[in-house]
Amino acid sequence: MKALDDMWQDVPVASFEDLAGARRRLTDGMHTRRRVLTAPRLLAAAGVAAAAVAAPLIAGGGTPAYAVTENPDGTITVALNEMRDPEGLRADLLAAGVTADVSFLAPRTRCADPRFEGTDPSYGSPGPTGALRTGVERWRSFQATQVVDVHKIRIRPEFIRPGETLVLEFRDNRNAQRPWTLGAWLARAGSPVKPCTPVPDPA
Template sequence: MDAQLKAMWSTIPPATPEELAGARQRLLDGMRPRRRVVTGPRLLIAAGVAAAALVAAPLLGGAGTPAYAVTESPDGTITVTVNELHDPAGLQARLGAAGIRADVTFLAAGEQCAPDRFAGVDETYGGPAATRPRELRSMVDGSRSAKATQVTSVRTIRISPRYIRPGETLVVEFRDNQDARVPWRLGAWLAQAGTSVAPCTPVDDPH
């Protein structure tokens, strides 16, 4: 047996320095603890959790904090901060001064405006009801109303005028959410150019 082993080893050429270094590295790699591989979906879930934690953090204003503020950004977007549901006419006027024709309503908790106030530019207002989540997502993703107004934090929305055509009215409804972490909920749509927006008649929200 020993003679056979010696004969076998005699046929194997000696390892080069590079081969020895590679074998040493593979040995060390095998001794290290394996790191958990995070797949794409897990990364997305982690990012979603982090974003939710950020949005849910309370943003409490100090003494003298205005009920609302309107600021214009160099990229043309407009940021609206709403700290208190107070003076909707004043906020509407501020938006008008910034070039946005708007109709602003503040609602109490559990209320909504009666339907058919205006003719919407897309199916997010007055169109057929979506029966499945996928239909609702498709409807929202394809609408200019959703692109024109987006919630960016618990107290701010971003308005993108490039999605609002001349003569159209941005209709926004803020509803008291009775939660300091998420103080209000938003409904935002675009009304067709050349049409009027009826005053909001508050009614009970059935949902």
């Protein structure tokens, strides 16, 4: 204790100006820390604002209308949860390296044909019957696009040649077990795809 008393005796008494300066330096330091700490809060607020702007693109419950995923094996998976925003899906497929034309159709409708020139007999034919059936496995339109489950399709770009367009026509089935029917074809390079004009489809 005597050592402490001796030490305090060596410390000069602070003047009023010294105390005021110390208080000012302490206050300045607190303001500096406060500014640094509020920066992440501003970033968080900006993130909330961005999320609010993006909200209209999200379907109920936070589920997106669709999702495009590039897989390690080079294939592309499209998960379709809601039939809307075909242009957005087309743009996302283009960003993934696939030129596509996407149409969403009401129940019991189809796109009036012909819209384009197909790469194989799958487009414009009533179906793979008779002599056509033997070669259907080799049609690239069937190889390029496959239905995975009730909400997903898988696109295999290896079967799409440069300049070709993948034409996707989704028809609403109004059925939870089978939400949509897909028509998928490849349009020849140099063959423009006409806009979809919905017409009744009794089938």
